[in-house]
Amino acid sequence: MQPLQLLLFIPFARLGIALLKLENLRFSLEEIIAMFKADWLEALHMLWQVNLVAVVAWAILAVPIGAVIYFVMLPIFRRFIPATNILKTDKI
Numbered sequence: 001m002q003p004l005q006l007l008l009f010i011p012f013a014r015l016g017i018a019l020l021k022l023e024n025l026r027f028s029l030e031e032i033i034a035m036f037k038a039d040w041l042e043a044l045h046m047l048w049q050v051n052l053v054a055v056v057a058w059a060i061l062a063v064p065i066g067a068v069i070y071f072v073m074l075p076i077f078r079r080f081i082p083a084t085n086i087l088k089t090d091k092i
Helices: 002-019 029-038 040-080
Strands: none
Touching: 002 040, 029 040
C-alpha cells in the first residue's frame, strides 16, 4: 500500500489546501527543493503543514467514500459469502 499512499499524497494535499483555503502553502517539487536549499527547517515546517492538510482532506473524504464502498460491496458480499448462524448450538 505504500506506493498507493505516496501516489495519493499530492492529490490529498492539493485538495486539503483548496478546502481549507490555504493558498499561501506552496507545494511543487521545484519550490520544495528551493526551500530546502534556502532554509531546511522552514521547508520541514512547510511539509509538516502540507502533511497535516492532506490528513484533514483524507479524514473529510473517508466517511462518504467508505459509506459508498460499503453499500456497493454489501450486495456482492451477501451473494457470494454464505451467512452462518452463530447462535445455533449443537447438543452433545
